[in-house]
Amino acid sequence: xxxxxxxxxxxxxxxxxxxxxxxxxxxxxxxxxxxxxxxxxxxxxxxxxxxxxxxxxxxxxxxxxxxx
Numbered sequence: 500x501x502x503x504x505x506x507x508x509x510x511x512x513x514x515x516x517x518x519x520x521x522x523x524x525x526x527x528x529x530x531x532x533x534x535x536x537x538x539x540x541x542x543x544x545x546x547x548x549x550x551x552x553x554x555x556x557x558x559x560x561x562x563x564x565x566x567x
Contacts, residue, residue: 503517533549
């Protein structure tokens with residue numbers, strides 16, 4: 500499987516796939532209170548479960564990863 504590229508991250512990307520390819524992204528998820536990334540909500544609707552706009556989070560996550 501080809502490695503996920505930062506710009507390929509979208510609303511359909513599974514959190515575990517992001518963390519497999521970019522483990523350094525963990526702090527960005529933790530900032531939102533997403534500490535148990537193995538829970539069922541981490542597979543779908545994780546942003547909604549934490550009251551976060553998914554589109555805004557994706558923009559922030561990509562910027563964070565590009566800045567590393």
